[in-house]
Amino acid sequence: MPQIEKNVSIAVPEPTLRRLPWYLAYAKMQLSRNEMYLSSTQIAKNIAVDASVVAKDLSYVNIAGKTRVGYDTRELVTELDAFLGFTKTHKAFLFGVGRLGAALLHDSGLQQFGLEIVAGFDAKYELAGTRINHIPIHHIDRFADLEKQTQVKIGVLTVPIESAQEVSDLIVATGIQAIWNFTPFRIRVPDNVVVQNTSIYAHLAVMFNRLNAINN
Amino acid sequence: MPQIEKNVSIAVPEPTLRRLPWYLAYAKMQLSRNEMYLSSTQIAKNIAVDASVVAKDLSYVNIAGKTRVGYDTRELVTELDAFLGFTKTHKAFLFGVGRLGAALLHDSGLQQFGLEIVAGFDAKYELAGTRINHIPIHHIDRFADLEKQTQVKIGVLTVPIESAQEVSDLIVATGIQAIWNFTPFRIRVPDNVVVQNTSIYAHLAVMFNRLNAINN
Numbered sequence: 529m530p531q532i533e534k535n536v537s538i539a540v541p542e543p544t545l546r547r548l549p550w551y552l553a554y555a556k557m558q559l560s561r562n563e564m565y566l567s568s569t570q571i572a573k574n575i576a577v578d579a580s581v582v583a584k585d586l587s588y589v590n591i592a593g594k595t596r597v598g599y600d601t602r603e604l605v606t607e608l609d610a611f612l613g614f615t616k617t618h619k620a621f622l623f624g625v626g627r628l629g630a631a632l633l634h635d636s637g638l639q640q641f642g643l644e645i646v647a648g649f650d651a652k653y654e655l656a657g658t659r660i661n662h663i664p665i666h667h668i669d670r671f672a673d674l675e676k677q678t679q680v681k682i683g684v685l686t687v688p689i690e691s692a693q694e695v696s697d698l699i700v701a702t703g704i705q706a707i708w709n710f711t712p713f714r715i716r717v718p719d720n721v722v723v724q725n726t727s728i729y730a731h732l733a734v735m736f737n738r739l740n741a742i743n744n
Numbered sequence: 745m746p747q748i749e750k751n752v753s754i755a756v757p758e759p760t761l762r763r764l765p766w767y768l769a770y771a772k773m774q775l776s777r778n779e780m781y782l783s784s785t786q787i788a789k790n791i792a793v794d795a796s797v798v799a800k801d802l803s804y805v806n807i808a809g810k811t812r813v814g815y816d817t818r819e820l821v822t823e824l825d826a827f828l829g830f831t832k833t834h835k836a837f838l839f840g841v842g843r844l845g846a847a848l849l850h851d852s853g854l855q856q857f858g859l860e861i862v863a864g865f866d867a868k869y870e871l872a873g874t875r876i877n878h879i880p881i882h883h884i885d886r887f888a889d890l891e892k893q894t895q896v897k898i899g900v901l902t903v904p905i906e907s908a909q910e911v912s913d914l915i916v917a918t919g920i921q922a923i924w925n926f927t928p929f930r931i932r933v934p935d936n937v938v939v940q941n942t943s944i945y946a947h948l949a950v951m952f953n954r955l956n957a958i959n960n
Contacts, residue, residue, distance in 0.1 A: 540953055542950055545946070545949050545950045545953055546943070546946045546947075546949075546950065548946075548949065549928045549943060549945055549946040549949055550928055550929070550930050550943075550946075552928070553905045553927070553928035553929045553930075554905075554929065554930075556905060557905050557906050557929070560906055574930075575930045576930060576932065577930075612949040612952065612953075613948070613949060613952030613953065613956065614945075614948075614949070616952075618952060618955075626853070627850070627851050627852045627853035628851050628853045630850060630851075631847040631848060631850040631851035631853075632847060634843070634846060634847040634850050635843050635844050635846075635847035636843045637842070637843035637844045637847075638945075638948075641945040641948050641949075642948065642952065643948055681955060681959075682951070682955070689769045689770075689772060689773050690773050690776055705955060705958060705959070706951050706954065706955040706958075708947070708948070708951055711769070712765045712766060712768070712769035713766070713769045713770065713773070714766050714769075714770075714790075714791045714792060716792065720958060722951060722954040722955050722958065724947050724948075724950055724951035724954075726942075726944055726947045727762070727765060727766075728942055728944075729765055729830075729854075729857040730761070730762045730764075730765040730766075731762075731924070731940050731942045732829070732830075732854075732857050732858065732859055732924070732940075733761050733762075733764065733765055733828040733829060733830070733857075734758055734761045734762065734940055735898070735922050735924055735938055735940040736828065736829030736832075736834060736858065737756055737761055737828075737829065738922065738938040738940075739834075739897060739898070739921060739922040739938050740829065742921060742922075742936060742938065743897075743921070
């Protein structure tokens with residue numbers, strides 16, 4: 529019933545989606561310690577989130593706790609992994625094989641969370657034909673052809689800021705439906721395209737500022 | 745006057761600190777296009793943030809716009825870069841040279857934003873003595889000694905979730921004052937320690953969910 533699934537997907541608030549991976553991480557850790565049951569109180573205490581928030585967040589996931597013992601840890605891990613999309617493989621193209629782009633190609637850890645980068649693209653001709661961590665790099669001119677063949681839906685954007693909007697326009701026009709934007713540039717896309725901004729450098733600025741406040 | 749600087753640092757709200765790098769990115773791009781002046785309206789329009797928000801955010805930074813022409817683009821870039829801490833070099837140690845850790849060691853781009861990872865630490869003896877991107881990797885047992893010599897204040901945490909709390913306790917006890925936490929685990933630290941959570945996998949979950957909503 530795609531109609532229902534659509535509604536369910538839309539209904540999950542972003543703060544919930546951001547907290548669920550914390551619960552998953554904690555549940556995985558407890559599972560590795562052979563803790564077979566987990567209560568929302570226990571999760572709440574260890575993650576420093578209110579127990580009512582934990583219970584509410586977990587109500588979106590297809591899992592029911594048992595009276596007195598709580599959630600089955602293994603079931604919680606399995607259900608959360610699936611709910612968050614980490615068990616499915618989502619193929620992606622990466623655009624901009626500079627320093628951060630190359631670093632992400634090296635991060636095979638992404639696959640554990642459902643993202644498989646199948647190719648990188650760059651405007652530099654000398655990169656075309658090379659591989660990083662076994663992933664082939666192509667010239668950006670080949671993107672349209674490869675997109676037609678593969679129907680990849682996700683683009684990881686790691687180009688220089690000057691090219692962020694231009695590359696974003698290009699890839700959206702050719703079939704990319706979601707952009708994981710690592711550039712500090714705020715790209716504009718049509719309404720039906722998903723943008724996830726992950727500005728790791730903006731996080732650095734927050735950390736520097738807080739650290740500075742401690743030391744002055 | 746450290747007292748005043750302290751208050752200033754504390755007073756900058758996190759949302760502002762997260763938006764300022766967007767303005768910086770935009771200003772850098774405009775500078776590369778030889779646009780010598782920028783108005784807050786122009787920044788606002790291009791970044792899809794309210795003009796009053798842009799003006800308020802920039803009021804924290806030591807820069808004044810000129811009537812009619814706006815901000816001097818070059819000055820804006822210089823001041824924002826300095827204000828955000830990107831022009832100073834902050835030395836850091838990285839803990840956990842797994843896939844994500846190794847990827848971050850490969851990301852020389854971090855240096856442009858003021859973060860220099862000077863060494864990596866891992867519990868695996870076979871990694872000790874190796875280098876990634878010229879950065880030396882040591883066994884975690886050597887951390888206390890090297891910390892005493894170097895007084896590094898920032899720790900980048902990329903260990904497996906099972907070790908996140910333990911390693912965090914260890915490094916905080918030995919002098920680390922700020923932790924850039926890439927693990928999905930919510931570490932607990934004393935009040936005087938800064939934690940910046942950057943859960944790139946949590947962002948993936950949000951993106952998958954939104955993409956799924958489009959396609960159903």
